[in-house]
Structures are given as C-alpha cells and as structure tokens.
Amino acid sequence: MTYERFASWYDQLMSDAPYDAWCALVERTVASYHVGKRLLDLGCGTGELAIRLAEKGFEVTGVDLSEQMLAIAQMKAEERGVALSFFQQDMREFGPFEPFDTIVIFCDSLNYLLQEEDVIATFSRAYDQLRPGGLFLFDVHSLFKMENVFLHHRTFASNDEQVSYIWNCYEGPWPHSVEHELTFFVQLEEGVYERVDEMHVQRTYDVDRYVIWLKQAGFRLLHVWADFTEQQPTKESERIFFIAQK
Numbered sequence: 424m425t426y427e428r429f430a431s432w433y434d435q436l437m438s439d440a441p442y443d444a445w446c447a448l449v450e451r452t453v454a455s456y457h458v459g460k461r462l463l464d465l466g467c468g469t470g471e472l473a474i475r476l477a478e479k480g481f482e483v484t485g486v487d488l489s490e491q492m493l494a495i496a497q498m499k500a501e502e503r504g505v506a507l508s509f510f511q512q513d514m515r516e517f518g519p520f521e522p523f524d525t526i527v528i529f530c531d532s533l534n535y536l537l538q539e540e541d542v543i544a545t546f547s548r549a550y551d552q553l554r555p556g557g558l559f560l561f562d563v564h565s566l567f568k569m570e571n572v573f574l575h576h577r578t579f580a581s582n583d584e585q586v587s588y589i590w591n592c593y594e595g596p597w598p599h600s601v602e603h604e605l606t607f608f609v610q611l612e613e614g615v616y617e618r619v620d621e622m623h624v625q626r627t628y629d630v631d632r633y634v635i636w637l638k639q640a641g642f643r644l645l646h647v648w649a650d651f652t653e654q655q656p657t658k659e660s661e662r663i664f665f666i667a668q669k
C-alpha cells in the first residue's frame with residue numbers, strides 16, 4: 424500500500440467524510456473525563472481532523488507514515504493559520520514524545536495494520552505515551568462492514584470532473600481482510616487523463632479481540648460504541664469506536 428500518488432487526491436475523495444462528527448466525539452469525551460487538551464492524532468493523513476482539533480483549542484501533534492500526506496497536512500495548517508507539529512513515524516513504534524492527555528486513531532487507520540502483533544504493538548506504544556488517566560480513542564471497520572458492505576457490493580465508482588475512480592473490493596489473504604483495488608483517472612488537461620492504480624489492504628477483528636488487546640496493554644475499557652452514537656454495536660453496525668483509559 425502506498426499513498427505516494429493517492430495523497431494528492433485524498434481530500435477530494437474524502438470530502439464527505441464525517442470529520443465534524445469525529446471532532447465532536449473527541450470534544451465530548453475529553454470534557455466528560457476532564458483530561459487536558461494535549462492530543463496525538465495517529466495516522467493523521469492530510470491533517471484534516473488534526474487541524475480541526477487545533478482550531479478547537481487542542482495542542483495537537485500529528486503522526487503518519489506517508490511523507491506526501493504530511494506535506495499536504497503542513498501546507499493546510501499554514502494556510503488555515505494553526506500551529507501544530509507533524510512527524511513521519513510508524514504508529515507501531517512512534518515517539519518518544521512528552522506524555523499526551525489523549526491519543527486518537529480514526530478513519531479506520533488501524534485497519535491498515537495487517538498482523539495481530541502490529542495492533543498489539545500500537546496499543547502498547549499508545550499506553551506508554553499517555554499520561555496516567557489519559558484517553559485512547561480509535562475506530563475500526565466492523566466485521567459486518569468488511570463482509571457485507573465491501574465484499575457484497577464489491578464495486579464502487581465516482582465520476583468527477585477532475586478525478587474519477589473505480590474501486591473494486593476483493594477478499595484479502597487474512598480472515599476479515601479486504602483488498603481495495605483503486606483505479607484513478609486524473610484529468611491533466613481537456614480530454615487528456617492519466618491512469619493511476621493503487622492497492623490498499625485492510626483487516627479487522629471482532630470486538631472481543633480488541634478488548635482483550637487493550638486490557639493486555641494495561642488499559643481500562645470505558646466504552647464500545649457504534650457509528651458515531653453512544654450506543655453499543657449491533658450486528659449491522661459498520662464503524663466500531665473504542666474508548667479506553669490509562
């Protein structure tokens with residue numbers, strides 16, 4: 424998986440993403456547990472959520488593996504007049520930093536970790552980089568979404584004036600994994616398009632597995648919610664949220 428070319432079009436393709444809902448969830452949770460506003464956004468991508476949180480008064484650090492994503496994030500932060508720090512690091516071994524009050528991993532970034540030991544390492548590192556009482560929030564695709572949305576519909580498409588794409592989904596090599604085959608057609612000039620192909624692989628686990636790994640890392644589980652509600656997941660929930668505390 425590479426974001427080398429994908430980074431340039433990521434914001435356009437994610438224009439309908441619920442960034443305000445993620446931001447509101449963080450604000451509500453931080454206020455409810457009376458923690459400070461020093462926050463780390465792991466897998467921050469082009470910084471859209473990190474910048475919004477900084478605009479809300481959080482002291483934000485962003486970490487991502489993609490140099491191209493981070494370059495766009497830094498440019499956007501400067502354009503919007505907010506001060507935050509970005510670092511190119513792997514979420515499995517990020518840091519060291521001064522302890523954070525809150526660490527978040529949203530927009531299913533955790534699903535790009537394809538081995539169990541990688542998820543476990545990320546949870547352990549998050550625990551180490553939080554202050555006592557600090558919060559760890561993340562979301563993942565549900566089993567239902569992987570098997571009944573991606574693999575049931577299989578093909579998605581968008582025909583935009585500047586960037587069009589065809590998105591095919593195939594069963595991945597691991598249990599509950601999906602290969603996302605993306606073909607982009609980017610308009611270079613009138614009537615002239617460039618084709619770019621990308622492959623992204625994601626994997627998820629059942630809720631109980633994440634809970635076990637959180638507790639093994641030392642966290643106390645506070646909530647398991649679904650689909651931006653403060654309700655427990657159902658069999659047809661698509662996005663699962665975990666809120667844990669050190």
